[in-house]
Amino acid sequence: MNIKKRVFKMDKIFAKENQVLEEAEKLIENNGFDSDSDCEKYRSLYEEYRTLLRQTVKVVHLADLVQHEMKTVSMELEKVSRTDALTNLYNRMYFMKKYIGEWKNAVRNGTSMGLLMIDIDFFKEYNDTYGHVPGDHCLQAVAKQLNCNRHRPRDVAGRFGGDEFVVLLPETDLSGAEMVAKNLLKDICRLDIEHKGALLYGKVTLSIGISSVRPKSDDRTESLIQCADQALYQAKKDGRNCFRVLAQESFKAF
Amino acid sequence: MEKLIIDKTISTPMIHFDAAAGILEINGESYPENVSKFYMPILDWLKEYINSGADGFVMKFNIPFFNSSTSKILLMIFDMLEAEVQKGKHISVRWICEQENEIAIECGEEFKEDLEVLPFEIETYE
Numbered sequence: 001m002n003i004k005k006r007v008f009k010m011d012k013i014f015a016k017e018n019q020v021l022e023e024a025e026k027l028i029e030n031n032g033f034d035s036d037s038d039c040e041k042y043r044s045l046y047e048e049y050r051t052l053l054r055q056t057v058k059v060v061h062l063a064d065l066v067q068h069e070m071k072t073v074s075m076e077l078e079k080v081s082r083t084d085a086l087t088n089l090y091n092r093m094y095f096m097k098k099y100i101g102e103w104k105n106a107v108r109n110g111t112s113m114g115l116l117m118i119d120i121d122f123f124k125e126y127n128d129t130y131g132h133v134p135g136d137h138c139l140q141a142v143a144k145q146l147n148c149n150r151h152r153p154r155d156v157a158g159r160f161g162g163d164e165f166v167v168l169l170p171e172t173d174l175s176g177a178e179m180v181a182k183n184l185l186k187d188i189c190r191l192d193i194e195h196k197g198a199l200l201y202g203k204v205t206l207s208i209g210i211s212s213v214r215p216k217s218d219d220r221t222e223s224l225i226q227c228a229d230q231a232l233y234q235a236k237k238d239g240r241n242c243f244r245v246l247a248q249e250s251f252k253a254f
Numbered sequence: 255m256e257k258l259i260i261d262k263t264i265s266t267p268m269i270h271f272d273a274a275a276g277i278l279e280i281n282g283e284s285y286p287e288n289v290s291k292f293y294m295p296i297l298d299w300l301k302e303y304i305n306s307g308a309d310g311f312v313m314k315f316n317i318p319f320f321n322s323s324t325s326k327i328l329l330m331i332f333d334m335l336e337a338e339v340q341k342g343k344h345i346s347v348r349w350i351c352e353q354e355n356e357i358a359i360e361c362g363e364e365f366k367e368d369l370e371v372l373p374f375e376i377e378t379y380e
Contacts, residue, residue: 055329058368062361063322069357 013060017053021046084159086136087143095158095166100221102154102170107215114169114177114212117228118146118184121205121240123163125197138204139163141191149184166225174212174245181208181243189241205241207232212247255306258299266292267317271299273306278313289323300331309343316350318358325361332365336372346373353378 024046033039082094090098106113120126120142127135139159146157146165156168167184169177185206193204209232213224231246238244255273262268267282278300286292313335320328335345349365351358362376 051333054368055326055333058329058364059322059325062325062364065360065364066319066322066357 014053014057021050021053024049084143087140087159089143089147089165090156090158092158092160095156095160095168098156098158099168099225102156102168103215103221103224105170106213107217107219110214111171112173112212112214113224114172114174114180114210115224115228116167116169116177116181116184116243117160117209117225117232118165118167119207119232119236120163121201121207121236122195122198126195126204129195129197138193141193142188142204142206145187145191146184149180149187166228169212172212174210174247177210177212178243178245181210184208185241185243200239201241207235207240208243209233209235210243210245255303258296260296269296271296271303273303273308276311278303278311279316280314281316283319284317284324285319285321286324289321289327293324293327297327297330297334300334304334304338304343309345312346312348314348314350318352318355320361328365329368332369332372332374336369339371339373346375349374349376351376351378353380 024042027033028039028043028046031039033042082090082097084091102113105111120138123135123138126138130138142165143157143159146167150157150167152169154170158166158168160166167180169180172180185208188204188206189201191204195202195204198205209228209230211224211227211231213219213227215221215224227246231244234246235242235244257273258269258271260266260269262282265283265285265287267280267284270277270279270281272278280296313331315328317324317328332347335347339345349362351362359376359378362374366374366376
């Protein structure tokens with residue numbers, strides 16, 4: 001008896017199903033049935049199974065296609081959701097996620113963590129003098145330098161908003177954080193980005209607030225950020241292009 | 255034969271089956287919680303339409319996203335139409351997708367690949 005052996009693409013994961021089909025085909029070809037009507041019934045069941053199997057293989061294949069696409073899109077979205085589009089640094093939301101994670105680590109391991117709050121000096125004047133597009137370029141140049149100065153894999157640099165940046169330094173005490181800040185001030189000066197609106201230096205400079213803490217479980221997580229922010233305020237007050245430190249001892253005040 | 259018209263929801267497509275006007279359209283995303291509950295009346299309507307002697311019709315599909323169970327339903331529909339064409343009927347399918355929806359286009363090509371006689375046109379729009 002003739003049977004339609006329409007070949008369809010089948011993945012190796014369906015090898016067993018394929019084997020069942022081949023054995024059924026052999027049975028029909030060898031006519032191993034008591035009667036023609038039995039053979040006809042068997043052939044009809046075989047063809048139905050073949051069609052249903054082809055559908056199943058296709059469903060699995062289509063699901064793979066769609067799931068692969070969704071995974072790709074989901075990874076792209078995840079990257080977009082944690083990145084600041086202008087500077088390519090982490091955005092505030094993702095920075096805070098990393099910050100909380102490192103805070104918990106530090107509490108657990110009894111280690112210290114350092115934080116730099118960074119502001120571009122007279123950035124409003126930069127925008128007023130050169131316009132917003134050069135302003136964006138200035139932000140990008142500073143962000144790039146921040147990223148270059150991030151030497152350890154766990155250090156995190158983020159854009160906090162506007163011209164405010166932040167660098168998180170896990171397992172770093174005040175002297176370590178000071179070293180990072182000192183290098184950063186020097187490297188930004190070396191970029192030599194002209195800034196006529198900054199009368200004192202004539203180029204783009206930074207103010208940096210530093211703090212470090214060995215957090216305890218009952219400390220508030222935001223306190224380190226508030227402390228560094230207070231130090232940044234002091235750096236601006238003291239003439240900019242400098243860093244100021246607010247030590248851990250002052251920490252309880254916040 | 256009565257029309258079968260179902261409004262689009264967030265997870266089910268619009269169904270517009272009108273025997274008198276010869277319109278058979280499925281339009282919208284398809285990932286119902288209960289696929290068989292949603293599609294069984296549709297399959298029944300289609301079977302009845304075909305059994306009533308309907309010939310020379312076009313089925314239009316514009317389904318930008320569908321889940322695996324829906325793809326099984328679609329395969330069942332295409333196989334049903336393929337069998338009718340093999341019997342000599344004049345039925346065709348238009349698989350319509352947005353130009354940018356590469357996955358929908360690729361799925362259309364996958365469906366088309368298995369068909370021998372049913373005309374299956376993939377059309378894109380901007």
